[in-house]
């Protein structure tokens with residue numbers, strides 16, 4: 219391997235990465251059974267066959283009517299796929315498997331308490347439950363094709379049942395991650411215009427039965443304050459014989475789903491034949507401004523894309539037992555727990571709780587007992603399992619043929635533990651880079667055809683790196699740039715719900731060559747991640763280039779964190795920055811300045827943490843809240859996040875001479891670094907990429 223393949227920022231960096239980048243070849247046993255083992259597939263999906271090559275994905279589905287146009291670019295960059303085609307996503311994930319697989323498990327659900335039985339939901343039972351719930355949504359909740367409905371559901375089979383019931387009716391679902399707060403859920407209800415909220419009374423997490431219904435009350439209140447009335451709250455019960463929440467059921471608004479379902483026993487709802495371009499669901503994500511973005515995904519393009527990538531990149535065969543340990547509340551769960559695997563008629567495992575509960579052997583016990591052969595998780599989970607139970611995988615007889623990693627860059631050292639210890643050296647690893655907006659994998663290797671390289675997401679679907687001027691950064695140049703996607707692909711989101719201008723502005727404006735052009739070549743997709751490409755073509759993702767903090771694989775917008783802090787009366791100004799965190803990749807650190815005349819106190823810092831937990835959820839809980847006398851600011855009054863990010867990470871804060879108040883920098887640096895050392899938060903040396911990321915933080919401002 220030549221030095222050109224390394225991201226050439228400094229000598230030290232080359233030294234650090236030299237050893238890390240050796241190839242790992244897939245085992246012969248994997249190649250022998252792989253769905254994509256014939257190199258002809260690389261040729262079939264070559265750019266000269268674009269866009270028709272993607273009909274291969276669409277042909278994995280059953281269509282009610284064929285499409286007349288594979289890719290319609292007439293209204294750029296609102297691409298339309300498989301135009302003229304009609305299909306139903308629920309039919310494709312459920313009904314069509316009944317003839318051959320009615321008695322096969324579609325879902326295997328593992329409750330968190332080990333004393334509770336694992337439940338298999340066969341395709342027949344899924345069909346039954348989806349039909350009954352669809353009848354309830356239509357007849358009791360009054361939902362019609364095109365309406366939106368918000369779910370705030372944990373990892374229970376009722377969530378895929380509810381998603382598929384919506385898909386059956388052509389109702390657009392919007393699942394909000396169960397760990398998000400009631401307020402965050404309320405914001406998303408209002409943004410999507412949902413009149414119906416589907417929730418659950420409680421669920422198990424880390425050994426506790428968490429009260430979840432209380433969040434629904436807050437969500438409804440928040441939505442009302444934003445002008446959106448919620449008519450009905452449909453409440454599933456975790457244990458149908460007892461209500462797990464302290465919150466009162468509101469007469470005429472709140473209903474127990476298990477009670478209502480008695481009226482729909484045996485109901486059959488015909489799947490509604492939907493245009494390929496009809497929206498299937500919304501998935502909210504964070505961006506550079508406070509308002510969350512409802513990424514709108516299509517029915518035909520999306521389902522084709524997740525079916526195709528599940529088959530070829532995940533190597534899912536109908537007879538596999540596949541476990542994606544993500545939460546369905548994120549895009550990974552939508553695409554690779556529910557829609558992709560079920561479209562292929564496989565068995566998808568769902569786990570309710572925390573992977574390390576009650577001990578870090580839990581995932582391997584589940585895998586051993588259920589015979590899981592494809593395992594899919596995020597670096598943050600891998601790091602945690604490695605830290606808490608480095609030898610645990612060796613104690614179990616699980617055997618994986620394939621393992622996936624998603625959500626953040628994985629350190630080569632962690633990758634090797636995943637490969638050697640979790641996979642016992644027998645499994646291929648596919649590092650999949652993509653985003654909520656993308657529907658499915660963009661950067662990944664085809665595991666039987668392309669060797670693995672720790673820390674690199676490999677090749678993928680038409681990626682390219684551009685510099686700030688829009689010039690292509692060639693492979694092997696050692697220079698980092700912005701990773702973009704040249705060609706549209708069927709899984710791309712259709713728009714930001716209710717904010718089409720933001721859709722264009724955030725993802726396409728930066729590199730658009732001609733706004734009047736309807737040639738997709740003039741509209742590269744800007745992903746907002748930095749990357750370098752080695753001479754062999756492999757991409758290495760360096761992280762976000764905007765003000766989004768990736769905590770444990772989840773994107774948190776700095777603006778959301780800051781506006782949550784500003785809900786505390788005493789706070790005048792707030793800034794969120796990332797700190798490098800061994801387990802979670804990045805953690806959030808908040809800097810706040812108080813209104814005049816107020817004295818700093820631990821109590822105020824605690825209020826800020828509580829406000830963030832209330833507005834967003836525990837996942838966003840800051841590692842530290844620092845009360846500072848003033849923020850470093852530009853002369854135009856903008857907070858310089860890169861400067862405070864440098865302080866928090868003990869790195870160089872860069873040039874501060876242009877600040878309006880340069881003297882404040884040394885003052886806060888001294889105070890905060892001393893406090894961090896006193897708290898035992900001793901920094902480790904950052905890798906050159908990490909240091910670069912911190913230095914670039916806030917660059918978008």
Ligand code: WTA
Nearest residue numbers: 624625626627649650651652653654759762
């Ligand atoms: C990051 C999750 C490196 C990236 C599917 C992206 C990754 C953001 C990887 C999207 C990976 C995701 N390697 N970085 N394999 N996968 N990312 O929307 O910064 O929750 O932009 O989608 O996560 O996060 P999102």
